[in-house]
Amino acid sequence: MADWIAIARIEECPPGASIERVAGNRMVALANVEGTLHALDGLCPHQGGPLGTGRLCGTILTCPWHGWQFDVTTGRHQISPTIRQPIHEVRVRDGLVEVRILPDGGPATDAAAATAGGRENP
Ligand code: FES
Numbered sequence: 001m002a003d004w005i006a007i008a009r010i011e012e013c014p015p016g017a018s019i020e021r022v023a024g025n026r027m028v029a030l031a032n033v034e035g036t037l038h039a040l041d042g043l044c045p046h047q048g049g050p051l052g053t054g055r056l057c058g059t060i061l062t063c064p065w066h067g068w069q070f071d072v073t074t075g076r077h078q079i080s081p082t083i084r085q086p087i088h089e090v091r092v093r094d095g096l097v098e099v100r101i102l103p104d105g106g107p108a109t110d111a112a113a114a115t116a117g118g119r120e121n122p
Pocket residue numbers: 044045046047048049050063064065066067068
């Protein structure tokens with residue numbers, strides 16, 4: 001099982017924001033949807049754009065390079081159902097946001113999310 005890697009303090013990614021971080025040798029896009037954190041692979045599958053620096057609107061993160069859009073809760077591309085950005089497990093410990101990078105991109109469910117409101121997920 002992969003290790004948890006701290007990538008940010010909670011306050012670095014407030015509700016409505018997305019940020020770019022490095023976890024091991026992977027880029028991670030961290031998004032805060034109304035207090036729930038979601039982490040997905042940070043390299044856009046189109047041409048490698050920095051997804052974490054894109055604009056978050058609701059659950060939709062838009063790549064800043066050419067506008068591909070992904071649902072951060074599932075990793076699914078908004079137009080092509082065959083494209084799914086890998087998502088990663090995320091949790092909060094002692095004010096730090098941690099992710100666990102799974103080889104297959106993790107589960108495509110909300111189970112991979114963590115609340116950022118001070119309560120810590122198991
Ligand atoms: S690199 Fe992301 S849309 Fe082109």
